[in-house]
Amino acid sequence: MINVHxxxxxxxxxxxxxxxxxxxxxxxxxxxxxxxxxKVLFLVYTLPIALILVIGYGINFDTEHIRxxxxxxxxxxxxxxxxxNFYNTKYFDSETLDIGLNKALNYIKSNKTxxxxxxxxxxxxxxxxxxxxxxGVYMDGTYPxxxxxxxxxxxxxxxxxxxDEVYISPYLLYEPRNLFxxxxxxxxxxxxxxxxxxxxxxxAMFSALMIVKEKEHxxxxxxxxxxxxKIEFMLGKIIPSFVVNIVTVYLLLLLGIFLFGLPxxxxxxxxxxxxxxxxxxxxGIGLLVSVITESQVAAIILTAIVTIIPGILYAGLVSPIDxxxxxxxxxxxxxxxxYYVKIMYDCFLVGDGFSSHVNITYIFILSIFTFVIYFINxxxxxxxx
Amino acid sequence: MINQFLIILKKxxxxxxxxxxxxxxxxxxxVINIYIAGExxxxxxxxxxxGILDEKGNSVYVTKIVTHFHPPEFKKIYFYSxxxxxxxxxxxxxxxxxxxxxxxxxxxxxxxxxxxxxLLLDTTVATLSYxxxxxxxxxxxxxxxxxIQKGSIIVDKHRLFNQNSSAKPYISLRELISAITxxxxxxxxxxxxxxxxxxxxxxxxLAPVNSYLIILSKIISQVLVIMxxxxxxxxxxxxxxxxxxxxxxxxxFIIVTFLYSIATCGIGLFIASISKNxxxxxxxxxxxxxxxxxxxxxxxxxxSKPAIIQFVSYxxxxxxxxxxxxxxxxxxxxxxYMLDDFLGIFIIASIxxxxxxxxxxxxx
Numbered sequence: 001m002i003n004v005h006x007x008x009x010x011x012x013x014x015x016x017x018x019x020x021x022x023x024x025x026x027x028x029x030x031x032x033x034x035x036x037x038x039k040v041l042f043l044v045y046t047l048p049i050a051l052i053l054v055i056g057y058g059i060n061f062d063t064e065h066i067r068x069x070x071x072x073x074x075x076x077x078x079x080x081x082x083x084x085n086f087y088n089t090k091y092f093d094s095e096t097l098d099i100g101l102n103k104a105l106n107y108i109k110s111n112k113t114x115x116x117x118x119x120x121x122x123x124x125x126x127x128x129x130x131x132x133x134x135x136g137v138y139m140d141g142t143y144p145x146x147x148x149x150x151x152x153x154x155x156x157x158x159x160x161x162x163x164d165e166v167y168i169s170p171y172l173l174y175e176p177r178n179l180f181x182x183x184x185x186x187x188x189x190x191x192x193x194x195x196x197x198x199x200x201x202x203x204a205m206f207s208a209l210m211i212v213k214e215k216e217h218x219x220x221x222x223x224x225x226x227x228x229x230k231i232e233f234m235l236g237k238i239i240p241s242f243v244v245n246i247v248t249v250y251l252l253l254l255l256g257i258f259l260f261g262l263p264x265x266x267x268x269x270x271x272x273x274x275x276x277x278x279x280x281x282x283x284g285i286g287l288l289v290s291v292i293t294e295s296q297v298a299a300i301i302l303t304a305i306v307t308i309i310p311g312i313l314y315a316g317l318v319s320p321i322d323x324x325x326x327x328x329x330x331x332x333x334x335x336x337x338x339y340y341v342k343i344m345y346d347c348f349l350v351g352d353g354f355s356s357h358v359n360i361t362y363i364f365i366l367s368i369f370t371f372v373i374y375f376i377n378x379x380x381x382x383x384x385x
Numbered sequence: 386m387i388n389q390f391l392i393i394l395k396k397x398x399x400x401x402x403x404x405x406x407x408x409x410x411x412x413x414x415x416v417i418n419i420y421i422a423g424e425x426x427x428x429x430x431x432x433x434x435x436g437i438l439d440e441k442g443n444s445v446y447v448t449k450i451v452t453h454f455h456p457p458e459f460k461k462i463y464f465y466s467x468x469x470x471x472x473x474x475x476x477x478x479x480x481x482x483x484x485x486x487x488x489x490x491x492x493x494x495x496x497x498x499x500x501x502x503x504l505l506l507d508t509t510v511a512t513l514s515y516x517x518x519x520x521x522x523x524x525x526x527x528x529x530x531x532x533i534q535k536g537s538i539i540v541d542k543h544r545l546f547n548q549n550s551s552a553k554p555y556i557s558l559r560e561l562i563s564a565i566t567x568x569x570x571x572x573x574x575x576x577x578x579x580x581x582x583x584x585x586x587x588x589x590x591l592a593p594v595n596s597y598l599i600i601l602s603k604i605i606s607q608v609l610v611i612m613x614x615x616x617x618x619x620x621x622x623x624x625x626x627x628x629x630x631x632x633x634x635x636x637x638f639i640i641v642t643f644l645y646s647i648a649t650c651g652i653g654l655f656i657a658s659i660s661k662n663x664x665x666x667x668x669x670x671x672x673x674x675x676x677x678x679x680x681x682x683x684x685x686x687x688x689s690k691p692a693i694i695q696f697v698s699y700x701x702x703x704x705x706x707x708x709x710x711x712x713x714x715x716x717x718x719x720x721x722y723m724l725d726d727f728l729g730i731f732i733i734a735s736i737x738x739x740x741x742x743x744x745x746x747x748x749x
Contacts, residue, residue: 141544155526320513328425
């Protein structure tokens with residue numbers, strides 16, 4: 001104990017008179033000791049793992065088991081054939097009910113079903129005669145995405161009926177070749193974006209209290225009265241946080257490859273460089289919040305607001321970034337996550353690396369973001385009361 | 386007693402209003418963010434560049450199909466004569482999708498023979514790829530249904546409650562729900578942790594006030610802030626700017642929102658009770674919020690998810706709230722059909738609330 005004490009005292013004395021980097025290393029040591037005391041390191045690593053599991057397994061674009069009611073007023077062999085296309089498939093959970101259309105529509109209204117297929121009474125007769133026939137399709141449009149998927153499935157089922165059963169008629173198949181994600185796996189499409197989101201959220205939250213905590217506890221006066229420069233003080237905060245969080249960057253990479261089976265077609269160097277910049281941006285956001293707020297509570301709320309909601313919106317996980325309009329279009333471009341997400345997709349699925357000028361441009365943009373955010377931090381950080 | 390309650394309420398509000406930045410960001414989440422998201426975020430194919438390769442040259446059917454690729458879904462159509470060039474341009478991000486029609490497309494199609502169209506899709510644009518894919522499949526399916534030879538099958542499609550599948554009402558309600566969830570959790574958690582962190586618990590301990598009353602009034606103070614935000618965003622953005630009608634009972638919507646914010650405040654209370662410092666509050670909030678957001682339905686239906694997630698989602702108050710909110714705003718569902726959701730949210734709110742109060746209460 002005495003030993004530690006005298007050693008610290010020694011360090012302190014050295015730090016006053018000694019070269020800059022010794023002062024800095026003392027500060028960094030102090031930060032690490034605080035991390036260990038606070039026991040937050042456990043959360044810093046378990047949180048990203050839990051999040052990527054949740055997002056990887058939880059989001060899927062596949063809509064299956066659509067609750068379907070078929071109202072068949074025709075009850076003829078041909079209409080049964082149409083019905084069959086809504087059974088025996090994973091897309092529809094169908095039920096044929098002997099009820100009126102209005103009652104069936106009421107099921108949609110009360111959220112007991114998603115889809116009503118209405119086959120009119122003269123269905124077979126008209127088909128045989130070659131007259132026009134109408135099939136009524138009523139979809140719950142509450143969730144537009146789900147509704148459109150539903151629309152597609154219904155068209156497919158009816159097309160199949162048209163092609164297979166009734167007519168000897170044009171038969172058109174489409175043969176999708178999904179470049180870069182051959183089997184259109186949702187997890188492949190989601191994981192690169194999820195990694196970006198996690199590297200935005202966790203380090204920013206982790207770093208958000210670094211300075212404001214000292215302000216609240218009054219220890220910031222140590223900095224005011226010490227020979228530390230602003231840059232040294234900032235480095236003393238950034239370096240420990242960077243060291244702790246860079247581990248997450250590779251942890252997520254490993255989980256993506258080995259757990260979710262993503263290919264890593266791109267360049268490891270591109271992954272590393274862009275991740276370093278983005279991690280620095282994330283820490284920089286946390287630091288900025290810490291610099292401008294006066295209380296820890298305000299700092300975490302502010303961090304949550306500037307990272308969680310825009311992060312989810314602009315990482316392209318739930319809404320496509322390239323389809324945005326209006327102010328959202330510009331926010332997506334001023335907010336750094338978009339560029340990093342695009343590089344992540346290249347690293348995992350495309351694999352152009354440095355040969356693509358888009359990647360180089362985006363890395364350059366990230367570097368500018370990094371510079372700007374730390375420059376603002378430098379300007380706003382005060383070394384006096 | 387009521388007097389004490391009001392004093393604590395006032396104290397919490399004073400705390401909140403002293404932080405101008407915080408007020409701005411609460412306003413941002415409830416009004417500005419919802420407006421920006423509702424106005425600008427599309428959840429369908431938008432501005433996509435498409436490449437067409439017609440191997441025959443001037444195919445009649447291809448010309449017909451191409452007429453479907455119009456703005457705003459599609460921005461530019463490029464015509465190719467070389468297969469490799471299409472691949473190359475998809476790689477360079479010049480086009481996102483390519484369609485290759487074989488030489489004998491017209492002949493085979495009008496003869497009623499099987500014919501294959503190749504669809505090349507850049508899937509690295511994640512969600513946009515999926516929406517474009519759905520759109521293209523719809524075009525091709527509809528083209529076939531429309532071009533059968535004798536008679537025709539007319540599919541009368543009705544998208545109930547939102548005929549054009551406009552994203553605006555859906556997105557703005559989704560963002561409102563996110564704002565309520567995020568703020569009620571984090572505001573409540575921080576109200577308690579701040580006292581722990583600044584050692585002002587001691588004052589509370591010494592005060593001749595029942596500890597449950599303190600906890601209750603602290604929570605109610607935050608619930609009321611959330612409700613003010615809710616009315617602000619409903620009034621200004623949803624009713625005022627976007628003119629989204631509420632088809633069901635507005636009173637029920639208010640009540641269920643109130644219950645829901647109590648439930649999420651309960652989660653906040655829980656976070657506060659297990660966190661040792663404010664960093665942990667922040668990290669735990671992310672930890673709980675993200676799964677809640679992705680498991681509540683809305684982006685993809687709950688019944689399409691793996692069984693375990695479906696089960697877990699029964700424990701999430703957000704699941705019930707999402708259902709009821711969309712039921713009330715869009716479907717205009719009668720209340721008698723939503724009793725189970727009301728019950729679910731009520732039970733979860735009670736459990737979380739009682740658990741949180743007890744856990745925090747033990748600190749007194």
